[in-house]
Amino acid sequence: MLGFADIEAAAVRLQGQLLDTPCVASKTLSQITGAEIFLKFENLQYTASFKERGACNKLVQLTAEEQRRGVIAMSAGNHAQGVAYHAQRLGLRAVIVMPRFTPGVKIDRTRGFGAEVVLHGDTLEESRSHALELAQRESLVFVHPYDDEAIVAGQGTVGLEMLRAVPELDTLVVAVGGGGLIAGMATAARAIKPGIEIIGVQTSRFPAMVNAIKGTQHPQGGSTIAEGIAVGTPGVIPQAIIARLVDDLVLVDEGDIEQAMVMLLEIEKTLVEGAGAAGLAALLKYPERFRDKKVGLVLCGGNIDPLLLAAIIERGMVRAGRLARIRVSARDVPGSLAKITATVAGAGANIDEVHHQRAFTMLSAQNVDIELVIQTRGRDHIAQVLAVLKTAGFEAEEQL
Known part of the structure; x- marks a missing residue:
């Protein structure tokens, strides 16, 4: 069972390997939402996502024999870049299987880190099946994006840093796909501050974790601008942690996410992808729930196709x-x-x-x-x- 000691150990391993990103107050967003908002800028990581935390923590713990064999991962983009970048740093072979419709900017950057990119399937599940086949065929070590304790421990260092930077936080609002980030953050936060409120956010088009935890049957599928959290099957390890440590999960719509992306770009001058704006989208949709609380939001990623970004900005101008x-x-x-x-x-x-x-x-x-x-x-x-x-x-x- 993953514990706080695992996250502290991960934090030690990651020192000097990636950024301890800023966690700072946003006065303007606080005025707009009625909550006191603190933003954790994970989009400033070298690969523009928190995902490299888990990837690095996993790869540095591989045995010499596993490192010789190389690694394989399936990902819509951010996990791919994290694995590819840190594999390159460590001199490991990396193969990444990505869905065919992954944004080109993520494919190009993953290749830029020296990884062999294989485009297969229309969903993460199809990519996962193909990655497992390749792993067996070529004796590669499979690095799961969220259903792995080493990955979850690495992601949990985000929560560790946030509460060390802003100990007075009342609430953490975290985007949820497979659940690795919120599971790790909840493990850290509950140990540091047991009474803190932890809320997960999913897009209404991919509510797999909401369905799994709450027993609901929301339909899922289709396209979403938050492709980083478009996960059809939640992780077994994260789900168990979320059920035990997370207070609630909420859903946001595409328009909420678009509005949050435009606000972060215009107000904070920071670029986030759809998943990275999910936390702010929840505050915009449910303002009364968070009013007068000190809320920590994770801007978990900043990789987005420029054409999609242009369309979102234009739609935001229409809404405004x-x-x-x-x-x-x-x-x-x-x-x-x-x-x-x-x-x-x-x-x-x-x-x-x-x-x-x-x-x-x-x-x-x-x-x-x-x-x-x-x-x-x-x-x-x-x-x-x-x-x-x-x-x-x-x-x-x-x-x-």
């Missing part, structure tokens, strides 16, 4: 009312568009896109629908733009 689509009806005569654009400019909005719609409209043939995508200062500004257009004699409405 800083990017809006409006429809203006006008006579289809020379000068109408110029008058509309001048009116919008006069109201202080910037035009991103213009599209004339002549065929797909119920207006008379002499009229035209003009669809504008505009940059604004927020919801109130959108209303002002619409009011100015109507004053100028145009029919105008926001398109949702």
Whole structure:
């Protein structure tokens, strides 16, 4: 049974091998959520994820014979990079099996650390089965991303560092996929501060641990922007620890995670992937639950495809009312568009896109629908733009 001594021993092994990342207060996020928030910046690790803690702790404990054989892992990306990087440091062969639709940035970085990348299957489970076959065929040591006590102990050093940096924390809010991070952190936190509250967060699209612990039957599957915690089968070792030490598990939706990602980027100037924003997403979705508490959040990873990030930022601008689509009806005569654009400019909005719609409209043939995508200062500004257009004699409405 994993104990606090295992996590303390892992912390000793990891000294000098990776960062003791900052754990600092966020005044702005605290004002927004009503809780006193402290952020643990695990996205600043060299591989941009906490996963290298467990990977390093596992690899340095391999026997000489195991090191000679080399290692294999299955991962959607962050565990892959952690194993690949520390295997390279230790001079070990590393083979990583990844699902076929893993973001390209994670595949490229894993290869960049010298690992042999094998793309197989559409899910982590399919990748896992193939990795186990390869491990047996090529006599490689299988390094599980979460169902391994050495891995869990390494991840638990996150909790150790957080409570040493901010002993007054009341609550830890931790993203949950296979459960390795929260299991390790809960083991450390309960030993250091028995009364602390520990809350796990899963995406509603992959609620495997919630179902396992609470006996619920939430459907799961499909795509999620939090692919780092898109785990279909929870770890046996983490599940037992979570059932014993974690107070509750909550679910957040895709929109909650997107909003949290944009807020962290805009307010804290820090880039996190979907899984890394899950903790803040829980505070945004359930503010009353955490109000006036000192809450520690783990920004557990920062590896995200740039195109996905661009789409999330744009969607966040729409939600905030800083990017809006409006429809203006006008006579289809020379000068109408110029008058509309001048009116919008006069109201202080910037035009991103213009599209004339002549065929797909119920207006008379002499009229035209003009669809504008505009940059604004927020919801109130959108209303002002619409009011100015109507004053100028145009029919105008926001398109949702």
